[in-house]
Amino acid sequence: MARFVLKDPFYKKAKDEGFRARSAYKLKDIDAKFHLVKKGHVVLDLGCSPGSFLQVLSDMVGEAGVVVGIDILPTPALPRKNVKTVTADIRDVDIVKLFGDLGLESADTVTCDIAPNLSGIREVDDARIEELFHSVLDIVAGALKPGGNFIIKSFSTTVQKKVAALLQQKFSKVSQYKPAASRAVSSEIFFICTGKK
Ligand SMILES: C[S@@+](CC[C@H](N)C(=O)[O-])C[C@H]1O[C@@H](n2cnc3c(N)ncnc32)[C@H](O)[C@@H]1O
Structure with missing residues (x-):
């Protein structure tokens, strides 16, 4: 395992460039392709710890923006x-109240890199992933402005088709993208959703 990590170029790059996790390069890659986050934007990042997405987003939105x-x-x-963090289970968050407390109206983009705790038992894990996805969608419904964008990590499970179908109902355009930093052995992909209906 240690040998694998040491050989991983994104792990080394993240260390060298001061990012808290190699996931930083997934978000950079997505943004280089889809250009969703702009200076002055408000971005909500779900599953943000240890904070490499936050580091990247902070630079993208600049001083006039908030993450x-x-x-x-x-x-x-x-x-x-320009970064504010909250420790909470997203299933318990009242996002409208939280945004109000922070003096924010809505987000231009929501990112979600959540990895739920998995048991290895397919049925149990699929149910967990689906439950979490619905909580994420509730947050998106409450926080994301009409026309806003949503980037969410997904894994190849039996619920992935359902996830894609629901996203297609709620957004004008939904693309699937596997960033270069996403390990080839992982079934991880990102849904890039633009234009919240
Ligand atoms: C892959 S990590 C995120 C890495 C982060 N994007 C970064 O760049 O540093 C996934 C995160 O999802 C969080 N998570 C899992 N279930 C959660 C939940 N129900 N509510 C909030 N966060 C959750 C985990 O604690 C973990 O920090």
Whole structure:
């Protein structure tokens, strides 16, 4: 395992460039292709710890923008004025209240890199993934502005078709993308959804 990690070029790059996780390069890659996040935007990042998406998003939105991160685990403090983090299970979050408390109206983009705890038992895990996905969609419904964008990580499971179908109902365009930093052995892909209906 250690040998695999040491050989991983994105792991080394993240260490060298001061990113908290190699996932930073997944988001950079997605943005280079889809150009969704702009200066001054408000972005909500679900499953934000340890914070590499937050680091990338903070640079993308600049001083005039805001990035709000939520994770069930604490996120080590980031010395960035435009980043706010909350420790909470997204299934328990009242997002409209949270945005109100932060003085925000809505998000231009929501990103979700959540990886649920999996048991290895297919039926149990599929049910967990589906439950979490519905909580994420509730948050998107409450926080994302009409016309806004949504980037969500997904895995090849039996629920993936359902996930794609629901996203297609709710967004004008839904693309699937596997960033270069996403390990080839992983079934991970990202849904890039634009134009919330
Ligand atoms: C792959 S990590 C995210 C990495 C992050 N995007 C970054 O770039 O640093 C997935 C995160 O999802 C979080 N997570 C899992 N279930 C969650 C839940 N129900 N509510 C909030 N966060 C959750 C985990 O605690 C974990 O930190």
